[in-house]
Amino acid sequence: xxxxxxxxxxxxxxxxxxxxxxxxxxxxxxxxxxxxxxxxxxxxxxxxxxxxxxxxxxxxxxxxxxxxxxxxxxxxxxxxxxxxxx
Numbered sequence: 001x002x003x004x005x006x007x008x009x010x011x012x013x014x015x016x017x018x019x020x021x022x023x024x025x026x027x028x029x030x031x032x033x034x035x036x037x038x039x040x041x042x043x044x045x046x047x048x049x050x051x052x053x054x055x056x057x058x059x060x061x062x063x064x065x066x067x068x069x070x071x072x073x074x075x076x077x078x079x080x081x082x083x084x085x086x
Contacts, residue, residue: 009062023051
C-alpha cells in the first residue's frame with residue numbers, strides 16, 4: 001500500500017481534506033498517474049470523489065474499540081504534507 005496514506009480510524013477529528021487526500025493518494029497509486037492527462041482527468045477526479053465518499057462512509061460506520069484513541073505523531077494533514085514533500 002502507498003506509504004503516504006495514513007490511518008484515519010481512531011483520530012478524534014478527520015477532515016474532508018484528510019479523507020480526500022487519502023483517496024487521491026490511493027488513485028495515484030492504482031492508476032500510476034501523479035497528475036492525469038487532460039483526457040483522463042474527469043475519470044481520475046471521479047474516482048477520487050467516489051473513493052473519498054466510500055472512505056467517509058467506512059469511517060462513519062466503524063465502531064470504535066474501547067480504550068484510548070490512537071493518536072499519530074503528526075496530525076493527518078501534516079503527515080500527508082511531509083509525505084508529499086519526499
